[in-house]
Amino acid sequence: MSVRAASTFFYRRPNWYLALLLVPPLLWFGTVYLGSLFALLAQSFYKIDDFTAQIVREPTLATYKQVVTQRANIDIVLRTLGMAVAVTIACAIIALPIATYMARYARGRMKAFFYVGVMLPMWTSYLVKVYAWRLLLAKEGIIAWVFGKLGLLGLLETALEAPGIGGPSLSSSYIGMFIVFVYMWLPFMILPMAAALERVPGSLLQASADLGARPAQTFRNVVLPLAVPGIAAGSVFTFSLTLGDYIIPSVVGAPGYFIGMMVYVQQGTAGNIPLAAAFSVVPIVLIFAYLSIAKRFGAFDAL
Numbered sequence: 001m002s003v004r005a006a007s008t009f010f011y012r013r014p015n016w017y018l019a020l021l022l023v024p025p026l027l028w029f030g031t032v033y034l035g036s037l038f039a040l041l042a043q044s045f046y047k048i049d050d051f052t053a054q055i056v057r058e059p060t061l062a063t064y065k066q067v068v069t070q071r072a073n074i075d076i077v078l079r080t081l082g083m084a085v086a087v088t089i090a091c092a093i094i095a096l097p098i099a100t101y102m103a104r105y106a107r108g109r110m111k112a113f114f115y116v117g118v119m120l121p122m123w124t125s126y127l128v129k130v131y132a133w134r135l136l137l138a139k140e141g142i143i144a145w146v147f148g149k150l151g152l153l154g155l156l157e158t159a160l161e162a163p164g165i166g167g168p169s170l171s172s173s174y175i176g177m178f179i180v181f182v183y184m185w186l187p188f189m190i191l192p193m194a195a196a197l198e199r200v201p202g203s204l205l206q207a208s209a210d211l212g213a214r215p216a217q218t219f220r221n222v223v224l225p226l227a228v229p230g231i232a233a234g235s236v237f238t239f240s241l242t243l244g245d246y247i248i249p250s251v252v253g254a255p256g257y258f259i260g261m262m263v264y265v266q267q268g269t270a271g272n273i274p275l276a277a278a279f280s281v282v283p284i285v286l287i288f289a290y291l292s293i294a295k296r297f298g299a300f301d302a303l
Contacts, residue, residue, distance in 0.1 A: 040277050040280055040281075041277070041281065043055075043273050043276075043277035044063060044277035044280070044281055045059045045060060045061070045063070045274075046058070046059075046060065046063070046273075046274040047060050047063050047274050048063075048272050048274060048275070053271065055274060063275055063278045064278050064281075066275065066278070067275070067279060067282065073262075073279075075256075076256075076257045076258065076259060076262055076279075077259065077282055079256060079257075079258060080242075080243055080259045080260075081243070081286060083174070083177070083178065083181065083242055083258070084238075084239050084242040084243045085239070086178060087178065087181040087182055087238055088189075088235045088239045088242070090182050091182055091185055091186050091189040091238045092189060092193075092231055092234070092235060094182070094186060094189075095186060095189040095190040095193050095234065096193065096227070096231075098114070098118075098190055099190050099193035099194040099227075099230070100197060100219075100223070100227075101114070102114045102115065102118075102190070102194045102197075103194045103195075103197035103198045103200075104197060104200075104223075115194075118186075118187045118190050118191065119187060119191075121183075121187065122187055126184075126247070127247065129183075129184065130180065130184075130247055130248055130251050130252065131251060133171075133176075133179070133180045133183065133252060134171050134252050137169065137170035137171035137176040137252065138169060138170075138171045139168070139169035139170075139171070141170070141171070143170060144156065144169070144170070156170075159175060160173055160175070162175075165178075167253075167254045171252055172252075172253065173253065173254050174253055174254050176252050176253060177248060177249060177252050177253030177254070180248050180252050181242055181245075181248060184248065185237065185238040185241050185242065188234055188237035188238055188241065189231075189234035189235070189237065189238050190234070191234070192230045192231075192233040192234045192237070193227060193230040193231055193234050194230070195230055196226065196227050196228075196229050196231075196233075197223065197226070197227050197230065199226075200222075200223060200226045200227075204222055205218055205222065205223070208221070208222050235290075235294075236287070236290070236291070236294075239290055240283065240287050243259060243260075243283040243286060243287070244259070244260050244283050245258075245260050246258065246259075246260025246261045246263065247260075249261050250264075259279055259282055259283060262275075262276070262279045263276045263280050264276075266279065
């Protein structure tokens with residue numbers, strides 16, 4: 001069939017043309033993504049034989065019971081969840097003024113400068129950034145040096161002595177891990193938030209001002225509610241990326257497993273694939289729970 005004949009054939013049959021466009025990506029999505037996901041879920045319903053260390057391929061919930069009943073595993077889930085929530089809140093607080101300026105006030109080259117500046121770190125190798133932050137946060141690193149020059153070394157040491165979040169240095173504490181997480185995922189919060197604020201009509205702000213609202217009142221009652229969909233979209237990124245990451249907790253931070261580290265260790269070193277699969281399901285469940293809560297509060301109504 002010639003190109004002209006094929007073009008005529010699909011022009012007269014739009015449904016065939018639509019199927020030609022959709023079938024290849026749907027096959028890829030169904031085979032590669034959903035197939036691997038269901039294979040993972042299937043593995044989580046098996047268990048390891050304690051004596052032979054072989055996988056017992058009989059459906060059971062023993063592995064999930066191991067995840068939700070053993071104190072060490074519960075601590076891992078709570079530790080990861082707490083870090084994900086803290087990183088998401090911090091990213092939202094830091095991103096809001098930046099996104100507001102980018103969307104409402106920056107013009108021309110200044111706007112381009114901000115957008116490129118936000119995306120620039122994303123063009124650099126993930127591992128390079130993590131190891132660079134490890135050097136920056138080290139006891140002899142530049143951040144400790146700056147604190148020393150400012151006479152604030154005592155403040156830094158006091159923070160590092162805080163129980164639960166401190167450590168010998170920033171590079172081996174949960175405070176340092178939190179800083180690296182916020183740095184890594186902040187662009188994923190700024191960009192959707194700026195996109196949401198770009199869609200706020202200027203007429204609403206003028207109407208608010210005409211009715212006598214002060215800038216702070218306009219921001220609180222007009223801009224912020226309309227920015228909620230962008231905050232929700234960004235929080236999905238920051239929350240899910242923190243839940244699943246295993247490199248940052250492996251390179252920076254205090255001793256203590258996170259969910260991603262447990263998946264890596266159980267799948268690679270320990271060879272306990274059912275437990276690794278069960279831990280992989282935990283972030284999926286947490287994300288669905290988060291989306292349900294966000295939807296209940298109307299976070300996606302304007303999407």
